[in-house]
Amino acid sequence: MTDETTHALAYTPEDLPRKDSFLKPHRIVLMLLFAALVVAVAVFMRWDWLPRYLPRLGSGILVSLAMLFSTAILGFLLAVPLGLAQVTGPWFFKAPARIFCTVIRGTPLLLQLWLLYYGLGSLFPQFPAIRQSFLWPYLREAWPYGVAALTVSFAAYEGEVMRGAFAGVPSGELEAARAYGMSRWTMFRRIWLPRAIHRALPTLNGETVLQLKSTPLVATITVVDVYAVISKVRQETYLTYEPLLLLAAIYMCLTGILVVAFRYFENRIPTRGA
């Protein structure tokens, strides 16, 4: 995925409204209209179920965030070798890395999730060795499959981004490092990786927002994240719109917080000439 596409799919720090020219007359009217809409939604729709479900919603949000951060970190750790292998590896690393990225990026995440959960989940019990291993209590639950699928997907998309970032580091900088007598590992640790991450950072942030948008899929394999809690509310109260609107609002808040945090960190990284 190119940087522009990630930008088009995910709300990114550049999209945050600017302070200087934010309040214009028509905006104030629009905001008043929006406030009236919110009040109407709050008054005319049914919200009496909300207090009962608040604790569960809170824990659901925590599960969603745990899914997001664990898979983003694990996925990134996988993406670095994937990108590196595609840029500089010998063919027997390059080809599998490329095939992995193509296959994962070419199939829907929901299908991968179900393949892991239903496919491997139905396969594992047939092997006594696995049933007796220490992993079995975890493999009987749903969340490891969710984490695995989301991690693999994030790694594939991010591996592609890191490939471009590694390839884009100016060769002069790497030559300078070599001229200083740095070993390959030191050069990688001091120059290549930090510069590549710096270049990839805007896209990385966008991909992380996209990853947040992918987390509700784990609800389809019985992980109780915020989406699953809302589905439960819908089943128990027979309401269609209220829970879904709340869910959309929750995700918008989460995205907003994430994007503001990213802008804060992006601004802290010094850029030459900027």
Added chain:
Amino acid sequence: MLGDSFINWSLLSLSAPGWGGVLLQGFLSSIEIAVGGYALGLALGVGGAFGKLYGGPVLRDLLECYTTVVRAVPELVLILLLYYAGTDLLNQLLGAIGVGAVDISGLVAGIFVIGVVQGAYSTEVLRGAMKAVPAGQIEAARAYGMSPLLVLRRITLPAMLPYAIPGLANLWLIATKDTALLAVVGFSELTLVTRQAAGATKAYLLFFCAAGALYLALTLVSNVFIGMLERHARRGFAEQR
């Protein structure tokens, strides 16, 4: 027993005891929704990008809200919301003008849902591409006395195409994969059909891998065509590395 349970190829045969025909049928409806949704999304995107660049302040802000909401809320949630709200609104509207409720087919609802989501994405892609068209070309067209619509058709759209194609190509691939999310609202496209087939026969790995191969084939075939299209659109451009 193990060998039987996941490599029983006859399960994929096209005729009745096998599920191959059902899978292909699901694949076909996936493609139908992807094509329809993508086309609707493109139409919305052209309008949205045009409005965002040349529209009045109110229109611009409303479009900004549209793209922000779609880009900040998970597709799965949007699909549920649009699926229920869209069918409900249409039925109420038809009820109000006295036609009575209609049963909206899953295909139409799916195309509508994917189209609205894709519309926001293509708005952003196309806006970026339109901004890349040199302003002098558009000024020249205006100086010739062309109407805005004529400028759009003769200058802006053709000139932005080379910049837009990589992004739009990605959006097409995303549209094909987003159709899988319709499985959650119970529309029998490839992913849901696969799950039903797998559940009925217990051959989970076989069917999910088969469906994966179908999606992958669609992606790879699309990539070939995208490459051809891109070369065609970029003819006359200086060769990049």
